[in-house]
Amino acid sequence: MPEGDTIFRAARALNRALAGRTITGFHSAYPLLTRFNDDHPLTGQTVQSVESRGKWVLMHFSGGAKLVTHMLMNGSWHIYKPGEKWRAPGSAARIVIETADYVAVGFNVPLAEMHTADSLRRERRIPAAKGDLLNADFDTETAVARILAEADGELGDVLLRQRVMAGVGNVFKSEVCFMTGLYPFRKVGTLTEAQVREIVDVARKQLAANVMEDSGDRIVTWRGVGRRTTRSSAPSESLWVYGRAGEPCRKCATPIEQRMQGKDARVTFWCPNCQR
Structure with a gap:
C-alpha cells in the first residue's frame, strides 16, 4: 500500500x-x-x-x-x-x-x-490536515498526545494508525523504530514523552526527505529513485531494516529479524541489538 x-x-x-x-x-x-x-x-x-x-x-x-x-x-x-x-x-x-x-x-x-x-x-x-505529517498545519502536540493515549498498543502497530498520525506506512514504521532505537513490539505505555516526541520528529523528517525535489513547478510523476531513509546514495543501501531479514544491521552487523505484528499481520523488521 x-x-x-x-x-x-x-x-x-x-x-x-x-x-x-x-x-x-x-x-x-x-x-x-x-x-x-x-x-x-x-x-x-x-x-x-x-x-x-x-x-x-x-x-x-x-x-x-x-x-x-x-x-x-x-x-x-x-x-x-x-x-x-x-x-x-x-x-x-x-x-x-x-x-x-x-x-x-x-x-x-x-x-x-x-x-x-x-x-x-x-x-x-x-485525517484532518493537522494530523498529516507532511501537511504544513501538522500539530505535533496533538500527535504526541494521541500516541501516548494508545498506552496498551505496541509501538509499531500504533504508528500505522492513521487517526493517530497520518502518513506512516509499513516501511516507515520499521525505519522510524530503528532510527529511534526502540523495540517495535514494546507497549507505548512504557515510553517517555521525550521518546514519543522523537518518534514524531523522526517520522516527519523521514517522510519530508522523501518528497523533496528540485523541479520547481514542473509536473513530476516519477522521480526515478526509491524510498530512502539512510544517507547512502547506493540503491542497495537505501533502507536501514525494512525488507532485510537475515542481513547484517548497517550499524552493528547483527542479523535483522522480522515478525508479523498487529491484527492485520503486517510484517515488522528490527535489529535485536540496536532495538533491545
Whole structure:
C-alpha cells in the first residue's frame, strides 16, 4: 500500500496539472460519482487545489464539492496531455477529469467519494490536515498526545494508525523504530514523552526527505529513485531494516529479524541489538 510520501507526490503532481484549470469533462465508472455529476455538473467548474491527507488524495472543486480517493494496493493517478496514449487500459479507468491542458485518470482506484466541507469534517477515516505529517498545519502536540493515549498498543502497530498520525506506512514504521532505537513490539505505555516526541520528529523528517525535489513547478510523476531513509546514495543501501531479514544491521552487523505484528499481520523488521 502506498505510504504518505507516495500519496503526497501524487497529489502535488495533480495539483500542478489541475489547480486553477476549468474542467471540460468528468467521467466515472462509479454510479455514485456519475449521479453526483449529473445533479451537480463539474464541467465548467475549476479545480481549486489537490492535497494529500495521509493515504488519501483530496481534490477541491470551485462548487464546494471534494473528491476523495484512496489507492489501497493497486490504485494510481496518471496525468496526460489531451490525446496522449494512456499507459494503462481504458477498462481500468475509474475516474477521468479533463481540462484543456491535462487529463487526470484514476486507474483501479478502489475508494472514491464526493464530500462537502461538513461531511469531510465528520468523516473519521480521513485525517484532518493537522494530523498529516507532511501537511504544513501538522500539530505535533496533538500527535504526541494521541500516541501516548494508545498506552496498551505496541509501538509499531500504533504508528500505522492513521487517526493517530497520518502518513506512516509499513516501511516507515520499521525505519522510524530503528532510527529511534526502540523495540517495535514494546507497549507505548512504557515510553517517555521525550521518546514519543522523537518518534514524531523522526517520522516527519523521514517522510519530508522523501518528497523533496528540485523541479520547481514542473509536473513530476516519477522521480526515478526509491524510498530512502539512510544517507547512502547506493540503491542497495537505501533502507536501514525494512525488507532485510537475515542481513547484517548497517550499524552493528547483527542479523535483522522480522515478525508479523498487529491484527492485520503486517510484517515488522528490527535489529535485536540496536532495538533491545
